[in-house]
Every structure is written in C-alpha cells, then in structure tokens.
Amino acid sequence: RIKGERLQQRIAQLADVGAIDGGGCARLALSDEDKAGRDLVCDWMRELGLSLTVDAIGNVVGTRAGRVPGAAVMTGSHIDTVRTGGRYDGNLGVLAGLEVIASLNDAGIETERPLAVAFFTNEEGARFAPDMMGSLVFTGELALDEALQTQGIDGSTVAENLARIGYAGTAPTPAAAPHAFVELHVEQGPVLDREGTEIGVVESVQGISWTEIEILGTSNHAGTTPMSLRRDAGWAAGSIISFVRELAQEFGGDQVATVGRIEFFPNLVNVVPNRAVLTVDLRNTDEALLQRAESRLAAHLDALRDAEKVDINTRKLARFAPVPFAPEMTDRIERHALAQGLSTRRMPSGAGHDAQMMAPVCPTAMIFVPSVDGISHNVREYTHPQHIEAGANVLLAVLCELAGA
Amino acid sequence: RIKGERLQQRIAQLADVGAIDGGGCARLALSDEDKAGRDLVCDWMRELGLSLTVDAIGNVVGTRAGRVPGAAVMTGSHIDTVRTGGRYDGNLGVLAGLEVIASLNDAGIETERPLAVAFFTNEEGARFAPDMMGSLVFTGELALDEALQTQGIDGSTVAENLARIGYAGTAPTPAAAPHAFVELHVEQGPVLDREGTEIGVVESVQGISWTEIEILGTSNHAGTTPMSLRRDAGWAAGSIISFVRELAQEFGGDQVATVGRIEFFPNLVNVVPNRAVLTVDLRNTDEALLQRAESRLAAHLDALRDAEKVDINTRKLARFAPVPFAPEMTDRIERHALAQGLSTRRMPSGAGHDAQMMAPVCPTAMIFVPSVDGISHNVREYTHPQHIEAGANVLLAVLCELAGA
Ligand SMILES: NC(=O)NCCC(=O)O
Ligand SMILES: NC(=O)NCCC(=O)O
Numbered sequence: 001r002i003k004g005e006r007l008q009q010r011i012a013q014l015a016d017v018g019a020i021d022g023g024g025c026a027r028l029a030l031s032d033e034d035k036a037g038r039d040l041v042c043d044w045m046r047e048l049g050l051s052l053t054v055d056a057i058g059n060v061v062g063t064r065a066g067r068v069p070g071a072a073v074m075t076g077s078h079i080d081t082v083r084t085g086g087r088y089d090g091n092l093g094v095l096a097g098l099e100v101i102a103s104l105n106d107a108g109i110e111t112e113r114p115l116a117v118a119f120f121t122n123e124e125g126a127r128f129a130p131d132m133m134g135s136l137v138f139t140g141e142l143a144l145d146e147a148l149q150t151q152g153i154d155g156s157t158v159a160e161n162l163a164r165i166g167y168a169g170t171a172p173t174p175a176a177a178p179h180a181f182v183e184l185h186v187e188q189g190p191v192l193d194r195e196g197t198e199i200g201v202v203e204s205v206q207g208i209s210w211t212e213i214e215i216l217g218t219s220n221h222a223g224t225t226p227m228s229l230r231r232d233a234g235w236a237a238g239s240i241i242s243f244v245r246e247l248a249q250e251f252g253g254d255q256v257a258t259v260g261r262i263e264f265f266p267n268l269v270n271v272v273p274n275r276a277v278l279t280v281d282l283r284n285t286d287e288a289l290l291q292r293a294e295s296r297l298a299a300h301l302d303a304l305r306d307a308e309k310v311d312i313n314t315r316k317l318a319r320f321a322p323v324p325f326a327p328e329m330t331d332r333i334e335r336h337a338l339a340q341g342l343s344t345r346r347m348p349s350g351a352g353h354d355a356q357m358m359a360p361v362c363p364t365a366m367i368f369v370p371s372v373d374g375i376s377h378n379v380r381e382y383t384h385p386q387h388i389e390a391g392a393n394v395l396l397a398v399l400c401e402l403a404g405a
Numbered sequence: 406r407i408k409g410e411r412l413q414q415r416i417a418q419l420a421d422v423g424a425i426d427g428g429g430c431a432r433l434a435l436s437d438e439d440k441a442g443r444d445l446v447c448d449w450m451r452e453l454g455l456s457l458t459v460d461a462i463g464n465v466v467g468t469r470a471g472r473v474p475g476a477a478v479m480t481g482s483h484i485d486t487v488r489t490g491g492r493y494d495g496n497l498g499v500l501a502g503l504e505v506i507a508s509l510n511d512a513g514i515e516t517e518r519p520l521a522v523a524f525f526t527n528e529e530g531a532r533f534a535p536d537m538m539g540s541l542v543f544t545g546e547l548a549l550d551e552a553l554q555t556q557g558i559d560g561s562t563v564a565e566n567l568a569r570i571g572y573a574g575t576a577p578t579p580a581a582a583p584h585a586f587v588e589l590h591v592e593q594g595p596v597l598d599r600e601g602t603e604i605g606v607v608e609s610v611q612g613i614s615w616t617e618i619e620i621l622g623t624s625n626h627a628g629t630t631p632m633s634l635r636r637d638a639g640w641a642a643g644s645i646i647s648f649v650r651e652l653a654q655e656f657g658g659d660q661v662a663t664v665g666r667i668e669f670f671p672n673l674v675n676v677v678p679n680r681a682v683l684t685v686d687l688r689n690t691d692e693a694l695l696q697r698a699e700s701r702l703a704a705h706l707d708a709l710r711d712a713e714k715v716d717i718n719t720r721k722l723a724r725f726a727p728v729p730f731a732p733e734m735t736d737r738i739e740r741h742a743l744a745q746g747l748s749t750r751r752m753p754s755g756a757g758h759d760a761q762m763m764a765p766v767c768p769t770a771m772i773f774v775p776s777v778d779g780i781s782h783n784v785r786e787y788t789h790p791q792h793i794e795a796g797a798n799v800l801l802a803v804l805c806e807l808a809g810a
Contacts, residue, residue, distance in 0.1 A: 083671035084624045084679065126673040153673075189629030208628065210674055219489045221781040222663035222686040223613065224594030224755030227653050229779060234664050238646020245640050248632050258627035259639050260674045262667060266488035268531040268558075269615055269665050269684040269722065271782040274489065279674040281627040317674065350629030374634060376626040377676045 002396050003106075004389035007099040011388075014040060014079065014095065015087035024379025025087055029080040029122035029133075030058070030161035037079045038167060041094060041119060048101045050117065054169025057137040057147055058121040058162050061171070063114050064101055066403060071362075072114035073403040074178035075100065075395060077185060077354055078123030078134070085124075086381020088186040088371075088388075094119045096184045096392040100399055112404030113179055120354045121167075127152045129210060130318035135357035140174030153261070180329065180402045181358035184367045184395045186383050189350045190374025197345045198390050199337040200368025204324045205349040205356040206254065206285040209294055210317035212277065213240060213301070217310045219266060219274035234264050234273035236304045236312070243300045244280055247293055255284050255293060256350070279317065285348050287321050322348075323356040329365035336397040337367075342390055351376070367394050407801050408511075409794035412504040416793075419445060419484065419500065420492035429784025430492055434485040434527035434538075434557075435463070435566035442484045443572060446499060446524060453506045455522065459574025462542040462552055463526040463567050466576070468519050469506055471808060476767075477519035478808040479583035480505065480800060482590060482759060483528030483539070490529075491786020493591040493776075493793075499524045501589045501797040505804055517809030518584055525759045526563075526572075533557045534615060535723035540762035545579030558666070585734065585807045586763040589772045589800045591788050594755045595779025602750045603795050604742040605773025609729045610754040610761040611659065611690040614699055615722035617682065618645060618706070622715045624671060624679035639669050639678035641709045641717070648705045649685055652698055660698065661688050661755070684722065690753050692726050727753075728761040734770035741802040742772075747795055756781070772799050 017040060018025045018033030027033040042060060045052055050062030063072055077093025097117035104111070120138065125131025128150045136142035148159040162168040187193070192200050217233035244257035258281040265275040280297060284290040301312050330346065337344045349356075349366065358364045369391035372382040422445060423430045423438030432438040447465060450457055455467030468477055482498025502522035509516070525543065530536025533555045541547035553564035567573040592598070597605050622638035649662035663686040670680040685702060689695040706717050735751065742749045754761075754771065763769045774796035777787040 082673050082676050084676060124675070126675060129674065131675065187629070188626045190631070190634060206628070218780070219783040220779075221593045221756055222665055223611070223661065223688050223757065224592070224781060225661065225779060226595070226659070227650070227661060229595060232650075232663075234667070235646060235650050238643045238650070238664065241640060241643020242647045245632070245637075245643070254631070256628065256630065256632060258637075258675070258677055259643065260627055260669070260676050260678060261672050262639070262669050263672075264665070264667050267666050267668075268487050268782075269534065270529070270531060270536065270663070270686055271487050271489060271665050272663055273665060274783070281675055283628050351626055352628060374625075374630060375623070376629060377673075378624040378626075378679070 002099045002103045002392045004385060006102065007095060007388065007392055008385055010044065010095045010098065011087055011091060014091050020379060022379030023087065025081045025085045026083045027081045028083060028127040029124060030158065030165055034080050035165035041079060044098055048098060048105060050101065053171040054167055055171035055173050055175065056144055056168060057134050057173060058167035058169065059118060059134045059138050061116050061118045063116040066111045066114040068112055070113060071176060071179040072116035073399055074116040074118055074181045075183060075399060076118030077183050079119050080122055080124050082124050082126040082377045084378055086376060086378060088381055088383050089188060089376055090123055092186055092388065093184045096395050099392055100396045103396060109405050115399060115403050116178065123354055125318060128158050131352050132354055132357050135354035137173050138175050139357050139361045141357060144173050177361040180362055181355060181364040182395060182398050183353060183355040184391050185353060186371045186376065187368040188371050188376035191347060192345065192368060192370035193372055193374060198342040198387060199344045199394060201330050201334045201344050201346045202325060202349050202366035202368055203330050203346050204285065204322055205353060206283050207287050207290040207322040208318055208320045208352050209282040209290055211280045212315045212317050213280060214313040215276045215310050217274050220272040222270040222272055225272060230272055231309050232272050233276040233310055236308050236310050237262060237276035237278050239304060240278060240280065244297065247296055251289060251293060255289065257282050285322055320352065323359050325359055325365040326363040329363045332401065333365055333367055333394060333398055337394045340393060367391050407504045407508045407794065407797045409790060411507065412500060412793065412797055413790055415449065415500045415503065416492055416496060419496050425784060427784030428492065429786065430486045430490045431488050432486045433488060433532040434529060435563065435570055439485050440570035446484060449503055453503060453510060455506065458576040459572055460576035460578050460580065461549055461574060462539050462578060463572035463574065464523060464539045464543050466521050466523045468521045471516045471519040473517055475518060476581060476584040477521035478804055479521040479523055479586045480588065480804060481523030482588050484524050485527055485529050487529050487531040487782045489783055491781060491783060493786055493788050494593060494781055495528055497591055497793065498589045501800050504797055505801045508801060514810050520804060520808050521583065528759055530723060533563050536757050537759055537762050540759035542578050543580050544762050544766045546762060549578050582766040585767055586760060586769040587800060587803050588758060588760040589796050590758060591776045591781065592773040593776050593781035596752060597750065597773060597775035598777055598779060603747040603792060604749045604799060606735050606739045606749050606751045607730060607754050607771035607773055608735050608751050609690065609727055610758060611688050612692050612695040612727040613723055613725045613757050614687040614695055616685045617720045617722050618685060619718040620681045620715050622679050625677040627675040627677055630677060635677055636714050637677050638681040638715055641713050641715050642667060642681035642683050644709060645683060645685065649702065652701055656694060656698060659690055660694065688755065690727055725757065725761065728764050730764055730770040731768040734768045737806065738770055738772055738799060738803055742799045745798060772796050
C-alpha cells in the first residue's frame with residue numbers, strides 16, 4: 001500500500017511552485033513556473049532511481065527497469081495548469097505514479113516489465129492549443145513540427161519556450177508504444193462527490209471541439225453611429241456567447257458550451273469594436289451530437305455575417321472525437337477497486353486527458369477520484385486525502401498486476 | 406477668410422504625431438503621443454503670438470489680447486484621440502481656431518475682446534473616464550482632486566501622467582468663464598453627409614450614460630461543469646451585450662447602446678470565467694428615455710444575479726444629461742453660414758463635446774461639418790477640404806462678431 005502522507009507532501013511541495021492566492025497554482029505550459037515545477041519533479045524522479053528521458057516536445061519519462069526489458073507499463077499525467085488552476089489536476093496522476101515507485105522501492109519489489117512515470121507537455125491547452133499536445137506528439141497523432149510552431153496566447157511559440165526553459169529533449173517522437181497506460185486523475189466534475197462514490201472507472205472521454213472565432217467589423221463612434229449602420233464585432237461576439245448557451249440548453253444531456261476567452265479591439269468605452277476574437281469550447285459524449293452542435297454554430301456565424309455585415313474567420317484549435325477505453329483495462333480497475341472495498345461507478349470523462357491520446361496505441365484506462373463540489377480549473381479544487389490515498393492504492397494494484405509484481 | 410491650405414497642412418502635421426496605419430492617430434490622453442501633439446500645438450500657438458496658460462488638469466489656453474481687457478471669446482476643442490482615431494475629431498476645432506488667429510494676424514485685425522484658443526485634456530474619455538474631463542474641471546463641474554486621482558484603463562492616474570508629460574500647470578481651476586464659447590467639430594455621424602448639407606448648427610448634445618459592470622462568478626472546468634451548475638461571468642457579460650442591442654432596437658429613435666470594452670478572467674479557452682468587466686455606453690437626446698434605458702439595464706442585471714447567481718458591481722464612468730445650447734448662439738451661427746451661401750441644418754450632437762461643459766457657464770454653440778459616411782473613431786474618418794474650409798470661415802465670422810472685429 002502507498003503512503004498517503006508522503007504523497008500529500010509532494011502535492012503540497014509542487015503546489016508551492018507558481019502558488020497563487022487561495023491555494024491554487026498558475027503554471028501555464030512552458031512558463032518559468034512550469035520549468036520550476038518540472039525541475040522539482042525531475043529531481044524526485046532521480047531520487048527514486050528512475051532513468052529519465054526528455055523528448056523534443058518536452059515530455060519527461062522516468063523509467064524503473066523490470067526483470068525483462070521491453071515496453072514499460074506507464075502511468076502519468078501532466079503538471080502544467082491553467083492560470084487559476086488547482087493543485088490536483090494532472091499533478092495527482094504524476095505524483096501518485098512517483099508514490100507507487102517509492103512504495104515498490106520501499107518494499108524491494110521488482111516487476112517483470114519496466115514501470116514508467118511520465119508527465120506530458122501542455123495538457124491544458126490554455127496557453128498553446130491543442131490541449132494534450134505532448135501526448136499527441138508522443139503517440140504520433142500530431143506532427144512534432146506543427147506542435148513546435150504553435151503560437152500561444154502571448155504570440156510566442158512552443159519551440160521558443162521549450163528552448164528557453166531547457167526542455168527541448170532528444171528522445172525520439174513518436175515514441176514506442178507502452179505496454180499499457182493507466183492515469184489517475186481527479187474527476188473535476190460533480191458526479192462522484194455528489195453520490196459519495198470513491199472511485200470512478202473511466203470508460204471514455206467525451207468529444208472536444210475548440211474553435212477560435214475572429215470577427216471583423218468597422219470601428220465607429222458609440223454616440224453618433226445609428227444602430228442600423230453598425231458593423232459591430234463586439235455585438236456579434238456577444239451574440240455568439242448567448243447562442244452557445246442556448247444551444248447547450250436546447251441539446252440538454254451532457255452537452256456543454258463555454259466562451260472562456262475574448263478580446264475586443266480597440267477595446268475602448270466609446271468605440272464600436274472593429275475586431276473581436278473569442279473561443280468556443282463545445283463537448284459531448286456523442287460524436288453525432290457534437291457535430292450537430294458544430295454545424296449549428298457555423299449556421300449562426302453565417303446568420304451573423306448576413307445580419308451585421310461582419311467578416312468572420314474561424315480556426316479549429318482542437319478537435320477530438322469521443323475516445324473509448326479498453327474494456328479489459330476498465331474491468332481491471334473496477335475489480336481492484338472493489339477488492340479494496342471501495343465503491344465504484346463507471347463514467348465518461350468530461351475533461352480531456354493524456355490517457356485519451358494513449359488509448360489508440362496501447363490498452364489504456366483512467367481512475368477518477370472525487371472533486372469536492374465538482375470544482376476544477378479553480379484554486380478551490382479539492383479532493384479529500386482519503387480519496388487520494390484510495391485512488392493511488394488502486395493505481396498501485398493495477399500497475400503491479402500489469403507489470404507483473 | 407481663412408487659408409484652407411494652411412489649415413490642411415497643420416491637420417496633416419498633427420496627424421503625423423502618433424500616426425497609425427490607414428491615416429489615423431493613436432494619441433490617448435496624457436500618453437507620450439499626446440505630449441508630442443501638445444508640444445507641437447503649443448509651438449504653433451507661440452509662433453502666432455498667443456500667450457499660453459496651462460492649468461492643473463493640463464488644459465492649454467492661448468490668448469490673443471483684445472483692445473480692452475476682460476473675458477475672452479473662446480474657441481477650441483481637444484487633441485487627444487481614441488486608439489483608432491481619425492485626424493479631424495477634436496483636432497479640427499483647435500487647428501481651425503489657430504487658423505482664425507493666423508488670418509486675423511495676416512489682416513492686422515485687432516478685436517475688442519481677447520480671443521482665446523483652448524485644447525482641453527482627455528475629451529475622449531477612452532483612457533480615463535469621464536470624457537470631457539478637462540472642460541469639466543475648467544468649469545468647476547468636476548473637482549480637480551477627483552479628476553487627478555482617476556485611474557485609467559492601464560491603472561495609472563491622471564496626476565501621474567500629467568507630471569510625467571510635464572503638463573501639470575498652475576493656472577487656477579475652475580477658470581473664469583469666457584465671454585462666449587464656439588467649437589467647430591466634424592459631425593462624426595452620417596446626417597450631413599447623407600443629405601449633402603454643408604454646415605450643422607448644433608442645438609444640443611444628447612445625454613450620455615457610461616457604466617462599467619463587473620461580474621463575479623466561479624471559475625470552473627469547461628468540460629466537466631454541467632451548464633446548470635455554472636456561475637459563468639462570461640456568459641452574463643454576453644447576455645448584457647445582447648440585451649443592450651435589443652434595448653436600443655426596442656427604443657428606436659436615436660437611442661444607441663454600445664459595449665466597447667470587455668475583459669474576461671482568467672481568459673482561457675477551457676475555463677468558465679470567474680470575472681468579467683465590460684462597459685455600456687447608452688445615449689439618447691431625451692433624458693427621460695435615457696433614464697428608462699438605465700433602469701431597464703439595472704433590471705437586467707438583477708435578473709442575471711438571480712438566474713446565474715453571479716455578483717455584479719456597477720460603477721458610473723460618466724453621466725451627462727442632454728445639454729441645450731444658447732439660441733442666440735445657434736441663431737448667430739446659422740445667420741453667418743447662410744450669409745456665406747452655405748446650406749445648414751439644425752441638429753443635435755451624438756458625440757459628447759467640450760462645448761457641452763462650457764454651455765452652463767457662458768453662451769455656447771457648435772458648428773458641425775460633414776463626416777464622409779459618418780465614420781469616426783476610425784482611421785478612415787474623413788471630411789472634404791471644402792467643408793473644412795467652410796466650417797472654419799463660419800467660425801471666423803462668428804468669432805469676429807462676438808469679439809468685435
Ligand atoms: N484535465 C484537464 O483539465 N484537461 C484540460 C484539457 C481540457 O479538457 O480542456
Ligand atoms: N467628440 C468625441 O468623439 N468625443 C468623445 C466623447 C464621446 O462622445 O464619447
């Protein structure tokens with residue numbers, strides 16, 4: 001069994017890096033704070049005797065040798081955060097992996113297969129789109145060059161920032177597929193907490209569609225320009241915000257829709273905006289419904305072009321169909337959780353995860369633990385220590401079985 | 406008569422200061438560009454033999470002595486611009502004033518009363534609210550201290566910036582009232598251009614209501630948070646943008662409504678915003694209707710508080726009731742324009758102007774010249790040279806009559 005307190009200590013120490021008011025973290029991908037977090041986790045990996053590799057997109061893999069060489073059983077997640085991030089999202093999966101290694105070291109247990117703990121670059125996608133960028137390059141789903149050239153919200157590129165923080169490594173991508181991949185993560189949603197279930201057995205990840213929309217109108221005087229003569233990029237942006245909310249309500253089910261980012265130009269009180277840029281995040285577990293939401297949005301943009309005589313450009317920032325996990329892996333997780341006396345629930349994931357990128361290349365699944373009040377991407381993100389410990393113990397059991405302990 | 410070419414030259418030279426792509430200017434109030442523009446205009450004032458004063462809010466007045474001392478007949482406007490400003494808005498009124506002085510100097514004409522040309526600080530209100538700040542302090546409508554402490558959109562204060570650019574003067578405020586005030590300005594709206602009228606005789610300025618609205622919600626994960634559990638500050642902001650457009654359409658007439666400025670926090674694609682700040686600019690020529698629009702907006706904010714469980718704080722950035730100009734002044738402008746063979750139209754102003762702040766302290770009116778396509782607060786703002794010359798000649802005649810030439 002793992003040591004809950006040691007794991008909590010590591011979580012707290014990593015949360016000190018880029019700490020912000022309220023107990024959360026701001027470690028946007030490839031920022032100075034991300035570098036400091038990476039350095040700390042790499043130190044821990046070395047202390048635990050893992051051998052480290054860093055690839056060209058900055059993914060770090062720490063490997064513990066097995067009795068026989070070959071593909072490793074891998075766990076891990078990410079340590080980048082959003083600007084108002086909590087201390088568990090991603091970090092838990094990486095640090096629970098290290099705790100599994102520490103526990104095996106303590107007990108002097110060797111495994112047949114190698115065991116690896118990875119943290120992937122820019123899972124959040126908050127600074128550079130798409131999200132899950134590191135795992136996409138790791139599995140070959142995204143070309144390295146394209147990823148490296150991606151411009152972030154501040155205009156700088158992934159390549160520049162990798163070089164700046166010293167994490168442009170040399171391990172080849174795509175990497176050889178692991179034997180299996182298991183990721184422990186906080187749910188980030190309200191389901192487990194609400195019904196008092198201890199372990200979520202994640203069967204799938206819902207589809208994600210991110211679109212950046214640029215609207216070009218005409219700047220004009222807010223006092224003198226009759227409403228009928230406006231080409232108001234700001235109003236068009238507002239109408240999109242209202243539209244996607246109505247769309248989500250109309251679709252119902254688990255359809256969600258969010259406008260998280262917006263900018264107006266010239267962004268002054270008495271000037272009709274001539275340019276607005278905003279993002280739309282649409283998600284659904286059902287690919288057909290997600291496609292229908294996308295085409296409804298496209299139709300709304302067409303209507304806006306006509307009604308307001310604005311130009312509208314769109315750019316796909318991310319697009320992932322729903323991903324099912326391997327039944328043999330979800331069964332395995334459920335079996336170990338139940339054997340440990342824990343309550344379980346099979347469920348989809350609302351958030352994107354590195355595991356969803358690993359799923360096509362190796363048997364993959366995820367373990368969820370409850371998030372209090374379903375709060376995430378918020379400094380108040382919280383998971384009770386007993387749930388963290390329970391999740392890490394399920395991870396330990398599943399990894400040991402997969403690796404042959 | 407004035408020299409149209411000399412006036413055009415000054416307009417072009419001033420437009421070179423803070424020039425931006427497309428022929429416009431970015432000289433936000435008290436910026437380095439504003440300082441450079443001020444220095445140029447002050448040089449011109451001195452060359453023309455005017456004696457200069459600068460007051461504590463940075464208003465500059467250049468005075469040409471009359472045969473008898475006493476209150477000056479004043480003209481002027483502003484030289485600050487919005488970030489996507491044209492070259493005529495404000496600048497024309499100041500430079501036409503200098504052209505009147507130059508023409509009188511050329512002709513060796515003395516006036517009974519002194520003649521003064523002023524440019525007032527921060528008329529635009531784009532960086533520091535309220536707009537017309539300099540003329541408000543000049544007439545005593547706004548306390549100097551309050552104005553000096555105002556924080557701009559970049560967080561710095563009026564006082565800091567006045568000191569930095571060296572325009573914190575010593576002339577007392579409120580200043581003694583001028584004998585009369587006349588301001589030449591481009592219409593900035595479409596009315597004169599559309600009907601081919603050369604001179605607008607401005608009878609009033611419509612009411613202006615600027616509100617900054619801050620919405621506080623809960624940041625949360627865009628993928629995992631069901632729509633029903635959100636406290637989405639961004640969605641609330643979008644609903645306000647949609648609401649004020651519908652309000653303007655419902656009110657009809659000359660009601661206008663604009664959301665020109667917005668910011669989301671943390672402003673990331675996959676985070677439900679926990680804070681949004683936006684501005685609403687409402688205007689109407691009818692004070693009762695403007696008040697009704699304000700209370701409808703307030704009711705919408707109350708509904709949002711209930712529906713989305715967000716907190717909402719509002720701050721009045723500017724509030725001016727409609728201002729009528731003195732009939733003896735509008736009659737005078739109309740008479741001189743007609744005598745010069747120009748077509749005229751009586752009309753309200755859609756934009757706010759320094760003249761509206763002078764109106765309570767001395768007989769005041771404004772002369773409008775057409776804006777092509779009604780475009781303003783846009784680099785494409787344009788007024789034909791013959792209209793500029795016509796407006797400046799009406800200004801010359803009106804000032805000469807008022808000052809006793
Ligand atoms: N786990 C997580 O928060 N991932 C970020 C990517 C997304 O789902 O928006
Ligand atoms: N004339 C002018 O553009 N004034 C700016 C103040 C306003 O009306 O918004």
